Amino acid sequence: MRDVAVVSFAQSPCQAANRRDDMADILLPVIREAVYAAGIGRDDVDFVVSGSHDFYEGRTFSYIESLDAVGAWPPISESHVESDAAWALAEAWSWLQLGEGDIALVYGIGRGSLPADLDQVVPAQLDPYFLAPLAPHRDAIAGLQAHAAIEAGLTSEQGMAEVVVRCLDAATGNPLAQRSGQVDVAQLLDAPYVSSPLREHDVAPIGDAAAVVVLAADDAARRLAERPAWVRGLDHRMDTHYPGVRDLTTSPSTRRAIGRAAELAGFTTSDVDIAELHTEYSHQEAILTNALELNGAVVNPSGGPLAGRPVTATGLIRIGEAARQIRDGNADRALAHATSGQALQQNLVCLLEGDG
């Protein structure tokens, strides 16, 4: 295996709605920032891969608009995943293993604010014959999962509110967060349910942002970063689709992914200092912590998705944030997690490490 590292990360501010900029205008400054921070020119990039989704944009081929911000002339080697850009990073990491190039640019762009009614968009992810016609609203299946998690004794409404309080407090140190502040648990528990037992604060706020990661291999990584955040292990796994046949209180795909990632990395979650988890809902922190067997790591020091969830960029931001902690010397080992689908159906785990 080649050693591959995150050498640069940038993101735009998480906004509930960016009505000033189009897709390319959101993305271009972030690409410039990440490329500049890595000290490279765009011509140095050997491979470009991105993640986005047409359903939020309400048009086909929306990713071509974002590609215009990158530029593809002269022609480039390029690919795209129609999902969270964490999966784009996985593709870039795989591509760098081929040894055909040393530097890959990964970006995610998502504008969750564009759909007039997310309650029509989100159920489109479900089986189109048996589940989508039931038209569960955007948080309905998560509500079932939260209820099951409480029933199973994994968390409580109080415990979920405590997660939110911690995350919003951590986000006060993150100028790019969409939400932050000091709130207290009692105040949160006064709010009405949006999808019992979930309250508004339990739902990661959907919004708009772009994120960019530059990956580099071997000597290129050492040249481009003072302290590269080495991707020591990376894996992702899928669970069955049907919520009715899943145990929603567990995440077997996360468990499999961390098992494989740890095998590649030679270390596991008990060794990580921080973990950035793609928690779309507060109750998912307990499910993921269990599946990952996290023990003592600081979870979501950036504030995590509960402080801002730009669609199809949130997972990549987790990897970028985990890498930032290593590159800044705040952590020696870190874990990043990304998810896709309803109630954590698909999960990706990435283990990162700084030079000792």
Place this chain on the structure above:
Amino acid sequence: MSRRVAVTGVGQSKQAKRREVSIGAMVREAVTAAMADAELTFADIDAVVLSKTPDLFDGVMNPELYLADAMGAVGLPVTRVFTGGSVGGHAAIFGAHLVQAGLAERVLVVAYSKESEGNFTWALSRGLPFSAPLGAGAGGHFAPVIREYIRRSGAPEHIGWQVAVNHRLNAVRNPYAHVHRPDITVEEVRDSRMLWDPIRYLESCPSSDGSCAIVVTGEEHAGHTPRPPAWIHGMAWRTETGHFAGRDEVNPVAGQQCAADAYRQAGIDDPAAQVDVAELYIPYSWYEPIWLENIGLAEVGGSWKLVEDGRTMFDGALPVNPSGGVLSGNPTGATGLLRFAEAALQVRGLAGEHQVDARRAIGHAMGGASQFHALWVVGSEKPEAA
């Protein structure tokens, strides 16, 4: 190439205007056939790659989630690739990369579209800030490019009609093809309705339901079944910006570079002489001469003469799309993978009625405004350089 990689399983569904099965069942048809061909069970698969054109075509968002069970992908890494019409080629190449990089031993690449559950031309006639809402679909985009090709090359108009006939006659040999018109004639194509000048109805691809799947494995696992593998000799993808002043969309640079890279890996220096058969992404008949020139299988400006001389027909020296190609079936998400898979079938000697004499074949896919290109060269013989 760092590790030799081969295709050991190919499966596809029957293509049709409307398949009266669920998306999951249609995908499963191809998956089951590919697994049976490779003589593998799901427990043998390490990763799944799903190729699909825009989710707005048939309305399922992130279909890799819904299809997890149908693809046998529960517990596996699943990557959903999307790069326009070339996506099937991109997915095949990404699957091969996973094996080549040693990250997987056996990868299942799956592709489908169920165009009957959506409105394809609506989804492609998008309202961009600077384009008129013409509802012109894909043909409206490509017609001016074709006119420019005709202007440059001086090709007579019957070339497009002839290609349409050739591919439809080839499709009669392919039981999976959507369009079967054994009696088609040049006159019939000529007299068919004009859709986007100069593209006539019978020079256009259909909208189809259909699926395709392939199994890609490392060298150690290839060749242990009674059926021979298709060895990957070279593969490449390239993208260029779709719209800018001075861009040549008739002969896109990305397509040239993509082919050149794959030929270099395959040790091919004279593709026209060293390739026996080509499965090319030809959604409108005129794209046969256009792509033959773009990927170096013919002299620039001269490829239409190959069509005129019958050299690209089924019995010709360089058969193009013996399967019937895109003109005879176009489940867009699978169309690119079908080209790659059909190339593999040819060099494996498993193409049935549409088998031609082939030791080396090209699979090719294109997407967007001819800005996404993917191509692989497969052969019956194990490549020399490991």
